[in-house]
Amino acid sequence: MENVCKRLSCEAVNEMDMVDYLATIGLEPKLIRGNEHWYTSPFRDENTPSFKVDRKLNRWYDHGERKGGKLVDFAVEYYHCTVGELLRKLSSNLNLPVPEKRSANFQPGESNHIVITFVKPLSNFALLQYAESRSIPKEIIQKYCNEVSYNNGGKDYFAIGFKNDLGGYELRSKYFKGSSSPKGFTHLNNGQSQLAVFEGFFNFLSFQKLHQNSKMPETDFLILNSVSFFEKARPIMEGYKQANLFLDGNAAGRKFTNYACSLNPTYQDKSSLYNGHEDLNDFIRDQATKITPALKNKRGLRF
Numbered sequence: 593m594e595n596v597c598k599r600l601s602c603e604a605v606n607e608m609d610m611v612d613y614l615a616t617i618g619l620e621p622k623l624i625r626g627n628e629h630w631y632t633s634p635f636r637d638e639n640t641p642s643f644k645v646d647r648k649l650n651r652w653y654d655h656g657e658r659k660g661g662k663l664v665d666f667a668v669e670y671y672h673c674t675v676g677e678l679l680r681k682l683s684s685n686l687n688l689p690v691p692e693k694r695s696a697n698f699q700p701g702e703s704n705h706i707v708i709t710f711v712k713p714l715s716n717f718a719l720l721q722y723a724e725s726r727s728i729p730k731e732i733i734q735k736y737c738n739e740v741s742y743n744n745g746g747k748d749y750f751a752i753g754f755k756n757d758l759g760g761y762e763l764r765s766k767y768f769k770g771s772s773s774p775k776g777f778t779h780l781n782n783g784q785s786q787l788a789v790f791e792g793f794f795n796f797l798s799f800q801k802l803h804q805n806s807k808m809p810e811t812d813f814l815i816l817n818s819v820s821f822f823e824k825a826r827p828i829m830e831g832y833k834q835a836n837l838f839l840d841g842n843a844a845g846r847k848f849t850n851y852a853c854s855l856n857p858t859y860q861d862k863s864s865l866y867n868g869h870e871d872l873n874d875f876i877r878d879q880a881t882k883i884t885p886a887l888k889n890k891r892g893l894r895f
Contacts, residue, residue, distance in 0.1 A: 602675060604851060605682065607661040607844030610645050610652060613663060615775040620705060621645075624744070624770075633657070634670055683822055708761060708773045711742040713752065722766045726873055727880045728797045729804065735795060742772065748766035754793040754815070756777065762793055762817050777821045779828055780813040787832040788862075789814045789825075790844050791840050795872040799838065802876065811836070819848050829858065836862045840871040 611621070611629050621629040622641045627648040630641035631657055642655040653660030659669075667678050706732065714720065714734045723733040740753030740761050751768055753761040758776040763769070778793070786824035788811045790796040796815045803809070812832070816825060819839070829835040835858050845863075852859040866875035 595743070601681070602664045604844065604847040605664050605667070605679070606650075607847060608820045609647070609818055610650050610663050610666070611647050612771070612775065612802070613820040614645070615771065615773065616818075616820055616824075616825070620773055622705065640698070705718055705744070706770060707743045708740060708753075708772050709748070711738050711741055711761075714739040714752065718752060719750070719765060722764075723752065723797075725766075726794060726875045728801060728873075729792065731798055732800045732804070736793070736800070740772075754817075756817055771817070774853050775817065777817055777825050778813075778815040779817075779825075782810075782812050783844075784812045785808050785833040787812045787814055787829060788812070789829060789835055789837050789839070790843045791817065791819055791845060791871070792873075793817065795838060795840075798872040798876045819844055822848055822852070830856055833856060834858060834860055836860050838862050838872055841869055841874075842871075843868065845871070 607708065614620075614631070619631055619634055621631055623630040625824065627646050629645045629647060630643070631643040632638050632641050633643040633654055635643075635654060638656065643652065644655070645652045649664060651660060652666050664675060665675075668675055671678065673681075687795060694878075699832060714737055716739050719739060720730055720733065723730070736754065738753045738755070738761075739750060740763060741748065743749075749768065751763040751765040753763055753836045755761055755774040756774075756778045758774040760772045760774045760776060786809070787811070788796075790799065790813070793815050796813060799813075800808075814825060814828060814835075824894050829852075835852075837849050837852060837859055839849045841863060849859075849861050849863060853861055866872050869875040869878060884889065
């Protein structure tokens with residue numbers, strides 16, 4: 593057990609998106625200003641949000657406690673455990689005891705909180721154009737995603753919505769990246785013996801694009817929607833004969849790929865498909881920029 597624990601390092605945990613992680617334990621921002629996500633402090637009872645997460649830096653700071661840090665620092669403080677206990681629990685897929693809940697201070701409508709107001713088939717031109725800018729064809733984005741209207745802080749917006757197994761949505765547009773509660777992973781079960789695993793749904797859609805004009809591999813799909821759900825999804829992944837990992841090519845994605853492959857031979861690293869790119873979507877977008885000029889030049893057009 594100790595060897596497994598060491599494989600999921602502090603560095604790997606700190607690479608997880610903190611806003612996503614807080615959502616998995618039921619903590620939602622009360623106010624969002626750019627990269628700053630404000631929460632009522634999880635460490636005490638309060639009415640005015642004083643706990644801030646800078647999503648760009650992936651750091652937190654509690655103004656009331658006058659302390660902050662990375663995700664590991666938060667988890668140790670929140671669960672009242674040691675770093676070793678935290679990593680051991682996460683690595684063995686055991687749940688940490690959640691501290692006694694604070695009294696509810698937030699009332700809907702008082703501050704920023706994403707509320708889904710309407711879901712319909714995706715047809716908005718701006719959203720379809722955004723999908724196209726990421727090299728996802730209309731027929732693919734419309735097959736797997738919806739057009740979601742939502743209210744955030746008393747204002748109405750719309751976005752591409754990808755539903756998770758708990759009923760929440762990953763929300764994306766040209767100007768917004770977020771999610772509604774409850775947050776979780778998405779498992780598309782087709783009854784196959786193999787599973788293709790992705791971090792985000794645009795990478796899953798990119799996989800569909802790659803096989804649009806060829807035979808789709810016989811596989812089920814798992815979209816984590818955040819690597820913070822990796823441990824919760826392990827029972828599903830390890831229930832397959834083979835789990836093919838198409839995780840991001842950044843530091844966090846590589847760490848979790850290496851970690852998974854060290855746990856069980858079920859896991860197979862398939863990131864060589866987009867080697868040298870941030871992720872699978874980055875790869876197909878790069879391919880599109882190379883193909884499009886070639887086609888246009890063939891037709892006698894100049895740039």
